[in-house]
Amino acid sequence: MELKLEKKDAADWVYRGEGAANLVLAYSGSSPDFAGKVMRIQKKAKNGSAAAAVHNKPVLTDQERLLWKEAKELVASQNKDAVERFFAQLVMGPLLGPKYVDAGVLVKVSRQFLEGIEEKVTGQRPSWRVDAAMVDVERDSVLIMPDHTVFPRGGSKGGGPCLSVEIKPKCGFLPSSSFIAEGNAVKKSASRFKMHQALKLHNKDISEISKYNPLDLFSGSKERMHKAIGDLFSTPQNNFRVFLNGSLILGGLGGGTSKTNTVIEQTFEDALKGVIQATKGSRTASFMQLIAETVHHSGVLDQLLKVQKLDHLDIEGVIHAYYNLVSKPCMVCKDLNEAKALHGCESLHSIPMDESLKIVKDYLIAAIAKDCSMMISFAPTDDVDVGSQYSSVRIPSTNQKFDYKVSFIDLDLKPLKKIEEYYELDQKIVKCYNRVAGGDHAKGAPASTELPRDAN
C-alpha cells in the first residue's frame, strides 16, 4: 500500500528551517522509513500577487517546456513537487556532480497533515517569514530527502557526533559581458554580493554590511578561503549556519541573523567541546581551519563556479533574448537612446530562436547556482578506520581527522518570468551602489536620504 502521511504523523516532524519558498522539518519519530531524513514542504505567499509571482513554483509555461524539453520526465510532470525533483536530478545533478545532489523522493500527505504542521511550527518561525507565507495545504505530496546534518555513517561508527555547516556562497565571479552598459561598469569591479548589501542596508533588510566576500571563498587560495570562513562566522546573515547533531549552534534558523557577538562566540566555543580539538586554546580556530581545508580539498566550489559562469552575457544581455523567447516587444530597447543602441544590444534581437533559448536556459541554470546552498557534514574519524567510502581531511594544526560529505540543497527551478525582475533588481542594485557607496556617500552625504525604500 502506498505510504501517506496523516494528521497524527505531524507530531513526528520538527521545525528545521526555511527559505523564501520552502519549509523544512526534521524527523524525530521511530520509523526506519524516515530516520535521518528531512521533509521539504512548499509554501504559498499569504498576500499580494507580486510575492506569489516570485515565490510560487512554476507550473511550466509553454516556453518553459521548450527550455527544459531535454528533461522529458520534468516536462511531463503535472505536479510542482515532481517538477522540482526532476529538475534537481536531471538538470542540476549532471552539471554539479550527481554525488552532490540527492533530489529526494515524493511522499503523499493529507491536507490534515499539512494543517497540523502549519499549526505546530508557526511559533518557531521568524515572524517576517510567517507574515510572508504559509504551508501550502493544497498540495498532496512533499519531498523527503537526506538530513545533511546527520552524517550517513554505517556500522560501528554510528552514534558519534556530527558537525555540519551550511554555506550559501552566492555569486563567485565578476561579470565581463560587453552588454553591460557604461553607466553600470562598476559591476565589473565590485561583487554583486557587496553591491546588494548596500541596497539591503538601505532598505533595512539587514542591520550591518556583511564582511563576507564570495570572491575570497571561490578564489581557490586556501588563505582567502580561510578569511571567507572567518567573515561568514562574524557576519553569518543567511549565508552561514552550523549544526551539531541536528541542532543549530551558529546562525539564524529560518532566515538571516545579525553579527556574531562575544556571547555567541563563547557559546559556540563551548558547543564544540568533545567534537573538535583546540588550536592554541581555541576550538573555533580549529573549526575554521577544518571548513577552509574541506572546501579547498573537495574542489566543489570550482564546479559550482563553472555552472554560475553559464551566465555569459549578464542580465543586461539576457533580457533581450528573453523578450525574443516570449515574443514580446523588448522593454529595454524601447528605452534605449542611440548611444546605448550602438552598444550592440539590438543585435541580440536578430539571433535565431535556438540561440535565445540557450542564452535564457543557461542564465536560469546559473541563477540557481548563484542561489543554492552547500551543506558539509563531518564525522570525527581515526587512522584505524581505513577504506571509508567518504573523503577525509585533517585539521592542519591538530592533525585531527574527519570524514566529510558535501551536498547541494535548494536547486529549485527559477520561473522564466523572473527574468524581468532580475533585470529590475540589477538596475536597482547598481543605482543604489553608485549613489551610496561610490558617490554621495564618499562625499559625506547621509546614505539613506537619496533612494526611496524599496523591495530588494
Ligand SMILES: O=P(O)(O)O[C@@H]1[C@@H](OP(=O)(O)O)[C@H](OP(=O)(O)O)[C@H](O)[C@H](OP(=O)(O)O)[C@H]1OP(=O)(O)O
Ligand atoms: O536575488 P537574490 O540574490 O537576493 O536571491 C534571492 C535570495 O535572497 P538573498 O540575497 O540570498 O538573501 C532569497 O533568499 P532569502 O529569502 O533572502 O533567504 C531566495 O533564495 C530567492 O530565491 P527564490 O525567490 O526563493 O527562488 C533568491 O532569488 P533569486 O534571485 O536567486 O531568484
Ligand SMILES: Nc1ncnc2c1ncn2[C@@H]1O[C@H](COP(=O)(O)OP(=O)(O)OP(=O)(O)O)[C@@H](O)[C@H]1O
Ligand atoms: N536536506 C537537508 N538537510 C538538512 N537541512 C536542510 C536540508 N534542506 C534544507 N535544509 C535546511 O532548511 C533551510 C531551508 O531550505 P531551502 O534552502 O531548501 O529553502 P528554500 O525556501 O528553497 O530557500 P530559498 O530562500 O533559497 O528559496 C536550509 O537553509 C537548511 O538550513
Ligand SMILES: [Zn+2]
Ligand atoms: Zn532589446
